[in-house]
Amino acid sequence: MSELDKQFHEAIVNVLLCVADDKLFLGHRNSDWTGIAPILEADIAFSSLAQDDIAHAGAFYELINSINGENPDQIAFGRNTSAYRCADIVTKDDEFNWANAIARQFYCNVYEYLRLQRLSNCTWSPLANLAKRIDAEQAIHVDHITTWMEHLGNGTEDSKERMQKALDDYAPYASMMFEAPRGIDTLFEGGILVNEGCLFTAWKDCVDNIVDGTGLTITVEPCTGDGGRTGNHDEDFTRSLNELQEVFNTDPLAAW
Amino acid sequence: MSASANVEVKVKEFSKEDPAKLAAFEKHVAEGGLVEPNDWMPEAYRALMLRMAEHHANSEIVGALPEGEWITKAPSLLRKLALTAKVQDEVGHGQMLYEVAQDLGKTRNAMLRDLITGVTKYHNCFNYPCPTWADVCMIAWLIDGAAILNQGTLAHGSFGPYIRTMRRINMEEAFHFKHGEDMVLTLMSGTENQKKMAQEAFDRWWGPALAFFGPVDPPDVMERPAMKWRMKTATNDELRQKYVNRFAPAAMATGLVVNVCEKDEKGFVTSATPDPLLKLDKETGNWGFTQPDWDEFFRVIRGDGPCNKERMALRRFSYEQGEWVRRAILNGATNAPCNN
Numbered sequence: 001m002s003e004l005d006k007q008f009h010e011a012i013v014n015v016l017l018c019v020a021d022d023k024l025f026l027g028h029r030n031s032d033w034t035g036i037a038p039i040l041e042a043d044i045a046f047s048s049l050a051q052d053d054i055a056h057a058g059a060f061y062e063l064i065n066s067i068n069g070e071n072p073d074q075i076a077f078g079r080n081t082s083a084y085r086c087a088d089i090v091t092k093d094d095e096f097n098w099a100n101a102i103a104r105q106f107y108c109n110v111y112e113y114l115r116l117q118r119l120s121n122c123t124w125s126p127l128a129n130l131a132k133r134i135d136a137e138q139a140i141h142v143d144h145i146t147t148w149m150e151h152l153g154n155g156t157e158d159s160k161e162r163m164q165k166a167l168d169d170y171a172p173y174a175s176m177m178f179e180a181p182r183g184i185d186t187l188f189e190g191g192i193l194v195n196e197g198c199l200f201t202a203w204k205d206c207v208d209n210i211v212d213g214t215g216l217t218i219t220v221e222p223c224t225g226d227g228g229r230t231g232n233h234d235e236d237f238t239r240s241l242n243e244l245q246e247v248f249n250t251d252p253l254a255a256w
Numbered sequence: 257m258s259a260s261a262n263v264e265v266k267v268k269e270f271s272k273e274d275p276a277k278l279a280a281f282e283k284h285v286a287e288g289g290l291v292e293p294n295d296w297m298p299e300a301y302r303a304l305m306l307r308m309a310e311h312h313a314n315s316e317i318v319g320a321l322p323e324g325e326w327i328t329k330a331p332s333l334l335r336k337l338a339l340t341a342k343v344q345d346e347v348g349h350g351q352m353l354y355e356v357a358q359d360l361g362k363t364r365n366a367m368l369r370d371l372i373t374g375v376t377k378y379h380n381c382f383n384y385p386c387p388t389w390a391d392v393c394m395i396a397w398l399i400d401g402a403a404i405l406n407q408g409t410l411a412h413g414s415f416g417p418y419i420r421t422m423r424r425i426n427m428e429e430a431f432h433f434k435h436g437e438d439m440v441l442t443l444m445s446g447t448e449n450q451k452k453m454a455q456e457a458f459d460r461w462w463g464p465a466l467a468f469f470g471p472v473d474p475p476d477v478m479e480r481p482a483m484k485w486r487m488k489t490a491t492n493d494e495l496r497q498k499y500v501n502r503f504a505p506a507a508m509a510t511g512l513v514v515n516v517c518e519k520d521e522k523g524f525v526t527s528a529t530p531d532p533l534l535k536l537d538k539e540t541g542n543w544g545f546t547q548p549d550w551d552e553f554f555r556v557i558r559g560d561g562p563c564n565k566e567r568m569a570l571r572r573f574s575y576e577q578g579e580w581v582r583r584a585i586l587n588g589a590t591n592a593p594c595n596n
Binding site: 055162247 | 317320321324327328329330331332333335336337340341343344346347348350351354389439442445446447449450570571573574577578579580581582583584585
């Protein structure tokens with residue numbers, strides 16, 4: 001199906017914003033490491049991943065544009081805090097601690113890989129095709145972060161301790177990735193998206209499997225409460241948004 | 257962006273070298289021959305080439321810092337991607353150039369340590385402030401433009417690994433320049449406020465761009481090792497003149513005014529007046545121009561510039577914060593590129 005019935009527009013835009021905003025802000029935060037990561041080769045690789053994420057976000061904003069005609073830059077840069085749909089783990093301040101950046105990346109990358117896999121089965125073909133294409137790149141992100149988990153978990157006692165602490169610190173934020181986007185049930189019931197069961201369980205199996213043998217443990221609980229997916233954001237998100245919009249807001253209608 | 261042309265090199269002596277070997281080396285280089293890492297070379301050549309490659313590598317990774325600060329503030333998806341990719345390129349250039357320097361006998365870790373402890377230097381232009389988005393645009397246009405001109409001549413030098421690296425880097429620098437030109441043109445075709453931002457940033461960067469090529473040539477420049485051994489193939493003044501010939505008319509065509517500026521100690525312009533010497537000499541084809549403030553240049557080189565401390569503090573922070581990661585990753589891998 002290449003045409004989407006109007007009754008599903010609002011719900012699908014909301015789901016697309018969840019993906020695009022997660023990608024935009026994860027890329028935004030990770031791009032901040034460009035030039036100052038611990039090893040030059042790691043710097044270059046991490047920057048490429050950040051660029052992937054920002055470009056993927058752009059592709060999802062384009063898809064939203066095909067539904068509602070809104071300009072992708074305006075969608076990305078021009079909303080108020082409560083209109084963003086990302087989970088706040090993506091903007092949780094890493095304090096330029098590499099263990100934090102890796103923990104955040106690990107939780108988010110595996111989640112994104114699984115989410116895109118599910119979106120690939122969407123019956124609206126423009127989304128299915130985009131999700132398939134991007135998930136192929138997302139698989140590389142998962143490979144990359146898996147290597148980091150293995151290296152830092154099995155590196156030194158110090159690196160293991162730092163990684164475990166970061167994984168624990170980010171665990172409550174990881175839970176919030178699983179907050180259901182508003183309107184997703186409408187899309188399941190309408191046959192647009194396929195309900196493939198609990199995403200959290202699938203994710204937990206996957207992350208546990210990756211850390212098996214590294215001595216690291218994951219203690220993330222299922223999501224409770226309302227968070228970023230319903231526009232309730234924390235201070236770290238607001239700081240990131242202010243930074244994102246700093247130049248744009250000096251003249252939102254100007255070309256830059 | 258970066259440059260190594262203005263590394264002021266002092267060679268104590270090279271009279272200890274075997275005269276026959278030295279003569280053969282100089283003949284080979286004068287005839288356009290390349291020098292490879294395992295070839296015989298005068299010790300002074302090795303020392304100078306190492307210093308040049310190390311300085312260049314340092315400049316690339318410190319050069320990533322002023323623009324890097326603007327990645328998270330870039331005002332559109334396209335600019336954000338392009339700026340991230342550009343800064344990433346600079347880090348990649350640093351990585352390649354440290355490899356070149358390593359082949360001449362100094363480990364990367366030693367070079368990174370020497371950089372943060374102030375033993376070695378990096379290009380002076382990165383000690384100036386980058387307070388607005390328009391500065392990001394000007395750096396990419398004016399400073400990367402200067403780097404292309406400079407590195408274009410360095411790519412005809414005598415040290416094989418360096419010139420091959422230069423050729424690769426120059427292809428990427430060409431993209432940086434186009435990215436900068438596009439951003440400047442966008443600002444200069446934009447609102448009055450954007451044009452004002454662009455002019456103010458241009459005023460801040462025109463002087464450092466002219467000084468980019470290094471101090472005025474000494475009278476014996478052609479006899480000095482850097483030119484004699486073809487590490488450099490154009491002098492500072494030649495490059496500066498070519499640069500003005502290219503960029504002064506280009507700036508004016510966009511509506512920018514080439515000013516002579518006075519600045520405060522933070523690098524901010526306190527007065528700007530149109531350069532009275534900026535005229536085309538139709539006979540030579542050269543544009544006249546006022547020399548940059550050389551007192552300021554040497555003051556900044558000595559470490560007293562507007563941003564020397566800030567840049568080094570960030571580099572040091574990065575090095576120290578990453579130490580535990582390097583220990584974990586490189587544990588036992590003594591031949592890993594980033595550990596030796």
